[in-house]
Every structure is written in structure tokens, then in C-alpha cells.
Amino acid sequence: MSPTRIFTTLGFFFALFVIQESAVSLIHFPLSGFSLYLAIAISLIAFEDHNGALVTGFLAGIVLDLSPTSNAPFGQWALILTGIGFLFAVNRDSIADLTSSPITFVLFVAGGVAIALVTYLAFGALLGEQNGSLGHDGKVLLGNTIWTLVFTPMFLPALERVREYSLTARER
Amino acid sequence: MARGGGNRSRLLLVILLVTALFFITLDLRGVNLTKGSRSISQTILSPVQRTVSDIFSPVGRFFGDIKNFGKTNAELQNELATNKLLKAEIATNADIKGQLTQLKGVLDLAGRGNFKVVAARVIARGSASSFSQTITIDSGSSSGIRSNMTVISQNGLIGVVKTTTSSSAIVLLMSDPSFRVGVRIARSQSVGVLSGLGSNNYSLVLLDPSGSIKIGDTLLTNGSAGNKPFVPGVPVGVVTSVDDSTGTLTQTATVNSYANLNDLGVVSVIVSAPTTAPTTPILPTPNPVVTVYVTPAPIPLLSPGATASAIPTPTSTPSSVATKKK
Numbered sequence: 001m002s003p004t005r006i007f008t009t010l011g012f013f014f015a016l017f018v019i020q021e022s023a024v025s026l027i028h029f030p031l032s033g034f035s036l037y038l039a040i041a042i043s044l045i046a047f048e049d050h051n052g053a054l055v056t057g058f059l060a061g062i063v064l065d066l067s068p069t070s071n072a073p074f075g076q077w078a079l080i081l082t083g084i085g086f087l088f089a090v091n092r093d094s095i096a097d098l099t100s101s102p103i104t105f106v107l108f109v110a111g112g113v114a115i116a117l118v119t120y121l122a123f124g125a126l127l128g129e130q131n132g133s134l135g136h137d138g139k140v141l142l143g144n145t146i147w148t149l150v151f152t153p154m155f156l157p158a159l160e161r162v163r164e165y166s167l168t169a170r171e172r
Numbered sequence: 173m174a175r176g177g178g179n180r181s182r183l184l185l186v187i188l189l190v191t192a193l194f195f196i197t198l199d200l201r202g203v204n205l206t207k208g209s210r211s212i213s214q215t216i217l218s219p220v221q222r223t224v225s226d227i228f229s230p231v232g233r234f235f236g237d238i239k240n241f242g243k244t245n246a247e248l249q250n251e252l253a254t255n256k257l258l259k260a261e262i263a264t265n266a267d268i269k270g271q272l273t274q275l276k277g278v279l280d281l282a283g284r285g286n287f288k289v290v291a292a293r294v295i296a297r298g299s300a301s302s303f304s305q306t307i308t309i310d311s312g313s314s315s316g317i318r319s320n321m322t323v324i325s326q327n328g329l330i331g332v333v334k335t336t337t338s339s340s341a342i343v344l345l346m347s348d349p350s351f352r353v354g355v356r357i358a359r360s361q362s363v364g365v366l367s368g369l370g371s372n373n374y375s376l377v378l379l380d381p382s383g384s385i386k387i388g389d390t391l392l393t394n395g396s397a398g399n400k401p402f403v404p405g406v407p408v409g410v411v412t413s414v415d416d417s418t419g420t421l422t423q424t425a426t427v428n429s430y431a432n433l434n435d436l437g438v439v440s441v442i443v444s445a446p447t448t449a450p451t452t453p454i455l456p457t458p459n460p461v462v463t464v465y466v467t468p469a470p471i472p473l474l475s476p477g478a479t480a481s482a483i484p485t486p487t488s489t490p491s492s493v494a495t496k497k498k
Binding site: 022026086089120131 | 180192193197206298304
């Protein structure tokens with residue numbers, strides 16, 4: 001991943017973060033909300049190659065750590081999304097090219113969101129954070145996963161085009 | 173990774189993980205760099221959130237409007253207004269009755285009107301990617317808002333100010349699992365601790381195992397020393413179920429809040445409360461009024477000086493008069 005692309009990705013994630021915190025979080029989704037940020041971040045991780053997935057995950061996590069409403073320590077999301085990037089990088093070869101099968105891709109993204117949130121809860125529990133009852137957390141997880149399944153197909157074509165546009169000739 | 177990435181990928185992974193762990197360690201050790209970055213992001217976000225809130229609020233209520241489809245707006249507004257009036261009346265009546273029963277004049281709920289408040293608009297809600305329950309309001313330290321101030325809506329308590337910037341503040345909602353508030357039951361004056369559960373229900377644990385609690389009891393904030401973070405007497409909620417099984421050390425109950433945290437448009441931050449309000453009623457206090465005025469027999473046993481110094485005075489009337497004279 002070139003330095004230019006790192007800065008472009010960072011800027012993109014920050015813009016996405018502002019949209020998530022300002023607009024998406026205002027919508028009262030049934031089943032406790034939808035994180036557009038996580039869905040797009042994990043989609044981008046899935047698009048990337050091995051090193052790209054790691055760096056994209058880390059950058060997405062660092063920006064998400066800036067959330068002023070978060071109780072988690074700064075760096076927790078960076079750690080988790082780097083881990084998610086690693087998972088996608090490792091399994092990329094075994095699951096073939098995800099982009100050739102949109103349904104599989106959406107399922108993987110929704111799964112990635114669910115794993116990220118479960119890991120967030122697990123880290124929170126280890127660090128002594130109070131994240132609510134099991135029932136409530138389950139509802140948030142279910143809600144996020146369902147809404148990711150619903151909305152990912154809608155933004156996926158646009159996201160793919162934006163990504164293609166941002167790639168340098170060498171990276172293509 | 174071993175197949176495609178090789179040593180370089182492994183090294184990159186280790187570097188990124190170590191960097192993330194480094195940030196976590198810095199944050200947990202209280203280094204200002206990480207706290208400052210969140211404060212800066214809040215400063216950047218709040219003007220955007222304010223603008224987007226103006227444009228986006230009808231969309232935000234979209235799902236709620238679908239649920240209430242069929243009811244006219246006028247009907248809804250009428251019902252809401254009636255509900256608010258009734259809830260306030262019930263809270264006031266139950267509290268006054270409880271205090272009269274125990275001859276305690278610790279708090280006059282009418283005094284709640286003497287709170288000095290700063291009204292603020294809700295411009296954002298907590299992120300769905302974290303499990304914390306917060307809102308962002310469009311007033312901050314420039315309006316006199318500081319952290320640990322009580323935040324109320326028309327129906328009662330909604331939370332406490334967590335952090336502030338000059339133009340915005342983040343409010344920790346009472347539904348957050350880390351939220352705790354000392355409450356007392358208006359009818360019996362028993363005190364307990366109310367905790368958020370991440371939903372519309374709340375858990376109440378009575379401090380005194382023999383305290384009286386019933387379904388339908390009204391809860392009010394107990395207050396904190398110096399009125400921070402909680403001023404006393406703010407309506408909190410109503411008891412919906414009581415668990416007084418013999419296996420438990422103390423009584424617990426489930427509570428529904430008066431305030432609807434999903435429908436917050438304008439809230440008020442209490443920047444100062446009347447100094448005459450009881451600040452530490454959590455301690456069980458004897459009732460000196462009964463001893464002195466109702467039963468004359470014990471009076472000769474106690475000298476006036478001993479009475480004044482030995483018995484705590486929970487009533488606020490004399491001190492309030494003195495304060496007002498100043």
C-alpha cells in the first residue's frame with residue numbers, strides 16, 4: 001500500500017466516521033442500530049490483498065478509536081480491526097476471490113462485523129468495561145448483523161467503484 | 173498469510189498489533205495524548221453534528237413514525253402532553269405524602285422549579301459501533317456546563333454530563349450499563365442504587381434489606397454531595413416488579429424510567445440547584461421533630477445544647493432562612 005493511498009484511505013475513513021457519528025447514529029434502527037462504518041471498513045478489508053487488509057484494518061480502527069462517545073481505551077478498535085484484517089488475509093486464498101460472488105461477500109462482511117463486535121465485547125470484559133446485559137448485547141449484535149446484510153448490497157457497487165478509482169496504475 | 177504474505181506480512185502484523193497495544197497502554201495509564209485526540213475529534217464533530225441534526229432529524233424518526241402509523245400527530249401530541257402532566261403530578265404527590273408520613277421536611281419537590289438550567293438540543297446519539305449509551309448536546313463549557321452535572325428532560329432524569337468541549341457536551345444516558353444513581357422511594361423514603369441495563373429497564377437494589385418497596389412506587393434522585401453529579405428530587409422512574417425472594421441479601425426491583433430516552437429532542441442541564449435541598453439523605457436520620465415537639469417527656473433529659481449538637485438536623489428550613497438572609 002503506497003503512502004498516498006494510506007493518506008487517501010485515512011481521509012476516507014475519517015469522512016465516513018463523521019457521517020456515521022453525525023447522521024447514521026441519529027436513525028433509530030430497530031434492534032439497536034447499524035454501523036455503516038464497520039460494514040464499509042470490513043468491505044474494504046475484504047477487497048484488499050494481504051498487507052493491504054492489515055493496514056486498512058489498522059487505519060479503520062484508529063479512526064474509530066477517535067469516537068468521543070466510546071468508553072473503550074484508544075487503540076482497542078485498531079487492535080480488533082487489524083485482527084479482522086489478518087483473518088481476511090489468511091482466509092482469502094481458501095475462499096477464492098470474494099468479489100466474484102456478491103452473496104458470499106455480503107455474508108463474509110456481515111460475519112466480519114459480528115466477529116468484530118464480539119471481540120470488542122470480549123476485550124471490554126477483559127478490561128473491566130461494562131457493556132450491558134447478555135440479552136442487550138445479543139440484540140445489538142443481531143441488529144448490526146441483520147442491517148449489514150440488508151445494506152451492504154446497496155453500497156457495495158459504489159464502494160467498489162470508489163476503490164477502483166483510488167487505486168494507482170501500479171496497484172491495479 | 174504464510175503462503176501469500178511471508179515474513180514481510182508477519183512483520184507488518186506484529187508492528188500494527190504492537191502499535192495498537194501501545195496506544196491501549198497509553199490510554200489506560202491516562203496519557204493526555206489519547207484523551208486529547210478524542211476531545212479534538214469531538215470539537216470537529218459537534219458543528220457537523222449540529223448541522224446534520226437540523227437536516228436529518230425527520231429521517232431519524234422514520235422507523236418510529238412507521239410504528240405509530242395510523243395515529244394522527246395531534247392525537248400523539250395530546251397524549252404525550254397529558255402523560256407528562258400526570259407523571260409529574262404523581263411524582264410530586266407521592267413524594268410529599270412520603271415525607272409527611274415520616275415527618276421529614278427534607279425536600280420540597282416544588283423546589284425543583286428553582287433549578288438553574290441550561291437548555292440544549294440533542295445533536296447526536298452514541299455510535300452503534302460502541303456499546304455505550306450517550307447523546308451529544310449542542311451546549312458546552314461556554315454555557316456553563318461542566319462534567320458531572322445532572323441532565324433532565326421534561327419527564328425526569330436522563331443522565332449525567334460525561335465530557336464537555338466549548339460548544340458541545342456528551343451525556344451518559346441512564347440506560348448505560350456503567351450508570352449508577354442513588355435513588356429514594358417517594359412513599360417509604362427507602363434508598364437504593366439504580367443501574368442502567370442497556371435497555372429501557374433499570375435495576376434497583378435497596379441499601380436497606382428491610383426497606384419498603386412496592387410495584388408502582390415512584391423513585392426520585394437521592395442527590396450527591398455538592399449536587400454533583402446528581403441533584404436531589406428529580407423524578408427517575410416507577411417500580412414495575414419487585415424481587416424479594418428469601419435467597420437474596422437485599423431487595424431488588426425492575427424500574428421503568430419516566431423519560432423516554434429514545435425520543436430526546438431538547439434536554440436541560442442543571443447548572444445549579446437550590447442550596448437548601450438535602451444533599452446527603454442517604455444516611456438514615458432520626459426524626460428530631462417528633463422527639464422535640466410531639467413527645468414532651470424526653471425534653472428535660474436533654475439540654476438544648478446537647479439536642480442541637482447530638483441530633484443531626486435533616487430539615488433544611490432554618491439553614492435555608494439563614495442562607496436567604498445572607
